[in-house]
Amino acid sequence: MLKTRRLSKIFFTGSVNENLVLKDINLNVPRNDFVTVIGGNGAGKTTFLNLISGVFPPEEGRIEIDGIDVTNLPEHKRASFIGRVFQNPLLGTASSLTLEENLAIATSRGKRRGLSLAVTRKKREKFREKLRTLGLGLERRLHQRVGLLSGGQRQALTILMAVLSKPKLLLLDEHTASLDPKTAQTIIALTKRIINENQLTTLMVTHNMEQALKLGNRTIMMEEGKIILDVSGKEKEKMTVNDLLEKFSQIKKKKLVEDKMLLV
Amino acid sequence: MLAGFFLHSAEEGLLFGILTLGVYISFRVLNFPDLTVDGSFPLGAAIAGMMIFRGVNPFLTLPVAVLAGALAGLMTGFLHTKLKIAPLLAGIITMICLYSINLRIMGRPNISLSPYLGHKTVISVLKGLNLPLENIYLIPLVFLLIVLVLKLLLDLFLHTESGLAIRATGNNEEMARAQGINTDTSKLIGLSLSNGLVALAGALFAQYQGFSDIGMGIGMIIAGLASVIIGGALIRGRTIGWITLGVVVGAIVYRLAIAAAIKWGYDLGFKPTDLKLLTGLLVIAILAFPILRAKMRTKTARLPGNSTIRK
Numbered sequence: 419m420l421k422t423r424r425l426s427k428i429f430f431t432g433s434v435n436e437n438l439v440l441k442d443i444n445l446n447v448p449r450n451d452f453v454t455v456i457g458g459n460g461a462g463k464t465t466f467l468n469l470i471s472g473v474f475p476p477e478e479g480r481i482e483i484d485g486i487d488v489t490n491l492p493e494h495k496r497a498s499f500i501g502r503v504f505q506n507p508l509l510g511t512a513s514s515l516t517l518e519e520n521l522a523i524a525t526s527r528g529k530r531r532g533l534s535l536a537v538t539r540k541k542r543e544k545f546r547e548k549l550r551t552l553g554l555g556l557e558r559r560l561h562q563r564v565g566l567l568s569g570g571q572r573q574a575l576t577i578l579m580a581v582l583s584k585p586k587l588l589l590l591d592e593h594t595a596s597l598d599p600k601t602a603q604t605i606i607a608l609t610k611r612i613i614n615e616n617q618l619t620t621l622m623v624t625h626n627m628e629q630a631l632k633l634g635n636r637t638i639m640m641e642e643g644k645i646i647l648d649v650s651g652k653e654k655e656k657m658t659v660n661d662l663l664e665k666f667s668q669i670k671k672k673k674l675v676e677d678k679m680l681l682v
Numbered sequence: 683m684l685a686g687f688f689l690h691s692a693e694e695g696l697l698f699g700i701l702t703l704g705v706y707i708s709f710r711v712l713n714f715p716d717l718t719v720d721g722s723f724p725l726g727a728a729i730a731g732m733m734i735f736r737g738v739n740p741f742l743t744l745p746v747a748v749l750a751g752a753l754a755g756l757m758t759g760f761l762h763t764k765l766k767i768a769p770l771l772a773g774i775i776t777m778i779c780l781y782s783i784n785l786r787i788m789g790r791p792n793i794s795l796s797p798y799l800g801h802k803t804v805i806s807v808l809k810g811l812n813l814p815l816e817n818i819y820l821i822p823l824v825f826l827l828i829v830l831v832l833k834l835l836l837d838l839f840l841h842t843e844s845g846l847a848i849r850a851t852g853n854n855e856e857m858a859r860a861q862g863i864n865t866d867t868s869k870l871i872g873l874s875l876s877n878g879l880v881a882l883a884g885a886l887f888a889q890y891q892g893f894s895d896i897g898m899g900i901g902m903i904i905a906g907l908a909s910v911i912i913g914g915a916l917i918r919g920r921t922i923g924w925i926t927l928g929v930v931v932g933a934i935v936y937r938l939a940i941a942a943a944i945k946w947g948y949d950l951g952f953k954p955t956d957l958k959l960l961t962g963l964l965v966i967a968i969l970a971f972p973i974l975r976a977k978m979r980t981k982t983a984r985l986p987g988n989s990t991i992r993k
Contacts, residue, residue, distance in 0.1 A: 471860070497862035510860070512853040515846070522843070523850050527862040531843035563920065579861070 419619040420447040420470065420587055425479035427465055427643075439465045441643045443479070452613055452620045452634035456627055456662075461640040463623045467589050470621070472496040484586050498528025501580030501618075503573065503593040510576030513565035517556060517575065520564055521545045524579035548578055552608065570601035574608055581616055588613065590622040606633070627659045639666065684945075689822065691941035695934030696825035697887050698909065702933040703829075703836055703926060704879035705906030710925075711840070712852040712872040714762075717773030717903050721780030722754045722877040724899035726884025728784040731793035731894030740804045743885050751881025754780060755873035763866040777899075784896055792895040795888065803889035821890075828886075832879065833926045839875075840922050848872045880906075901958050908965045909933040915968075939964065 425443040430436050440462045447453055457463050469476050470483075472493035481489045483499050504510050511520050522536040522545075542560060549557040552574050556567075564572060573593060580588060590609065594602035610633065613620050624630050630637050636650035639662070646669050649657060701723060708716035726747035733743045754776055761772035785791065795801045808824060809817050839845045850858040851868035858865050880902075888894040913932025917924055943952075943960050952960065 492864075493859045494862050494864045497860055502860045504856070504860075509854070509856050512850045512857050514853045515849060519846055519849075523846055523858075523861050523863070526843050526847075531847050531863070533839075533842045533844055536841055536843045536846040 419449045419451070419484055420445070420621070421480075421482040422470070423480040423482075425466075425469060425481065426477050427462075427469055427474075428477045431477070439643050440469070440476075443643075443645060445638070445645065447619060447621065449619055450617055451636055452618075453622070453636045453638060454630040454634045455621060455623045455638050455640060456625070456630045457640035460642075462643040463640050464591055465643075466640070467502075467591050467621065467623060470587070471500050471502055471589055498583075499586040501583075501585035501588045503576050503580050503588075503590045505592040505595050507569040507572040507576070507596060510579065511564045511567075511572050514563060516561055516563055517549070517567075518542055518545050518560040520575065521548070521579060521582065524582040527583045529583075548582070549575075552578060568601075570597050570605060573597065573601075573605050577605070577609060577612060581612055581618065584616065586619065588618045588620040590620065592623050592625060595625060609633075627662055631657055631659065631662065637662075641666075641669070687945065688938060688941060689818070691937045692934055693822050693825055693890070694887075695937035696822065696829050696930075697883055697890060698905065698937055699829040699930035699933040700832055700886070701880050701883035701902065702906050702909040702913070702929050703832060704876040704883070705903065706910050706926065706929045707836070707872055707876040707879070709907060709910060710852075711849055712869060712876075714769050714852070714869065714873065715773070716755075716758060716873060716876060717770060718754055718758045718776045718780075718873070718877050719773075719880050719903040719906060720899040720901070721777035721784070722751045722880045722899075723884040723887075723902045724784050724894070724896060725750055725754055725780050725787075726881030726886075727888035727894040727898055728787040728793075728884075728896075729881070730885035730888045731795060732787050732789070734795055734801050734803060734889070735793050737802075740802050740807060740889060743889075744804070744882060747881040747885035748878040751884075752874035752878035754881070755875070755877030756870060758877075759866075759870040759873040763869055781896070788894060788896070791897075792893055794893045796892060803892075804886065805889055825886075829930055833930055837923050837926055844871065901961055904961060904965050905936065906933075908961070908968055909936040911965075911968050912936055 422443050422445045425440060426438070427440040428436060428438050443466065455463050455466070468474060470481060472488070472491060476489065479489070480487060483496075486499075488496050488499070502510070512523070515523075518537050518541075522541060525541065526536075545560060546557045549560070554571055554574055556571060556575065559567075564575065567575065577593075593609070594605050597605060606629065609622075612618070620634070622634065631654065635654065636648070637654055637657075638645050639647035647665055701719070705719060708714045708719075729747045729750055730740070730743040733746065734740050757779075758772045758776040761767045761775060762769055767775070795803055797803075797806050805821060808820060813820060815823070840849060847858065847863045848868045848871060850861070850863060851865045852872070855865050858868070884899070887898075909932040910929055911932070912935050913928030913930070914925070916931055916935065917928030919925060919928065940957070940961065943964075944954065944957065947956070947960065
């Protein structure tokens with residue numbers, strides 16, 4: 419479903435601050451894969467997701483979604499294939515618009531936006547039904563502005579909006595990182611359920627190693643702009659956080675040795 | 683006599699209501715401080731003046747003015763979205779360009795439109811219809827009708843899929859793009875709509891006051907902004923329908939306040955030439971009011987035993 423070939427991103431090209439954030443990323447994510455992405459700060463996880471969703475273009479390489487080359491497609495056009503949930507709950511929804519207006523915007527994703535009324539009675543019924551499945555009582559607040567919702571409620575709404583028009587790819591960028599632990603749990607449960615129900619191909623960035631191993635069928639670890647670990651299936655199921663840390667330090671050590679050899 | 687003076691201001695206020703609806707679109711809906719207004723308002727006036735001077739049907743001046751205003755907005759939008767020029771600067775650049783363009787259109791700094799010179803304006807044609815209604819009521823009613831129809835059309839548009847896309851763009855650009863909205867297109871549509879309305883107001887205003895002048899746009903953006911803010915303070919509805927109603931009411935109240943300032947300011951030693959200064963001071967007062975009020979509240983709340991704490 420998602421293919422990247424030799425994908426590289428450089429920030430501040432040609433200046434003293436030039437920074438190679440992603441180096442030759444080759445990733446192949448088959449349909450219905452649920453991939454969790456882990457890595458330290460500055461590993462390039464968010465940059466990777468931003469490249470896939472088209473926030474900025476890559477310096478080199480190619481991105482394919484469902485066999486279509488989207489490398490040069492602008493962000494808003496790619497959005498018809500991609501559902502996104504951000505770390506900041508304020509980013510995914512429009513606060514001055516009502517719940518139903520936000521949902522209406524999400525239903526029109528990938529379609530031409532014309533001069534027909536955005537919220538019709540029929541759509542409103544559909545929204546109410548969809549909101550009911552969240553179990554947060556939001557179906558009674560269709561006419562309220564989203565700015566009145568809590569962070570967790572907004573994030574739940576964003577997830578619903580991301581999947582409303584059946585995306586080919588769901589990108590979750592640490593979408594529970596700024597929520598309190600209990601709310602984060604609720605949102606994770608909701609995420610799992612929605613991904614399962616809709617059979618979505620998903621990339622989920624997280625800082626939480628335990629979560630990364632528990633969720634999905636595949637985990638990749640990024641470090642200094644490269645994918646340094648890629649486990650899936652049985653291997654992933656057996657893996658513990660300690661194994662993961664062990665692997666991480668092994669790879670790091672090996673790299674350190676290689677660097678030393680270069681210097682000697 | 684006084685009533686007539688204020689009726690005149692209310693009529694002006696209704697026309698400025700059209701301008702204020704335009705300013706509302708750029709400032710509030712798109713969150714784009716668009717200074718093009720100071721150029722697109724006289725653009726509409728210049729077009730009306732030039733066309734009427736040449737004997738064209740005055741009603742024809744209105745769609746032409748709207749179109750020209752929309753083009754001006756499109757230029758500002760182009761400067762911002764394609765050439766990445768900051769909103770304020772993009773608007774100022776268009777405004778400056780329009781100054782020369784407006785002079786070109788009129789061929790001189792001002793055109794007088796007078797029934798005594800045989801010029802037919804929208805106003806004089808309406809008055810000449812001999813409707814079973816006194817002229818003193820006819821003009822404000824027609825203006826009221828125009829501004830209400832435009833308000834309702836705008837309300838409707840802002841509830842369509844395109845309108846919602848524009849509102850989302852102004853509210854949260856990241857969200858808009860993530861939801862597949864072309865934010866550049868949203869801005870271009872919003873700005874051309876906004877300046878189309880502003881130019882329409884200019885074309886009508888020139889015909890109402892009987893002349894087009896190159897300087898009549900100065901400070902229009904401030905007047906529009908002040909009206910939007912006054913409207914928001916007077917009518918505190920959250921829905922689009924209430925907000926745009928507030929915008930129109932704000933424009934009328936603003937005009938009346940200015941009229942009062944002219945009327946009684948004279949006795950206090952102000953001259954008509956001080957009007958722009960007074961306008962500026964009025965807008966500062968309006969903008970500062972919420973901040974000062976909040977400061978006052980925190981101060982009183984800190985005092986021990988003050989009852990405001992318990993509220």
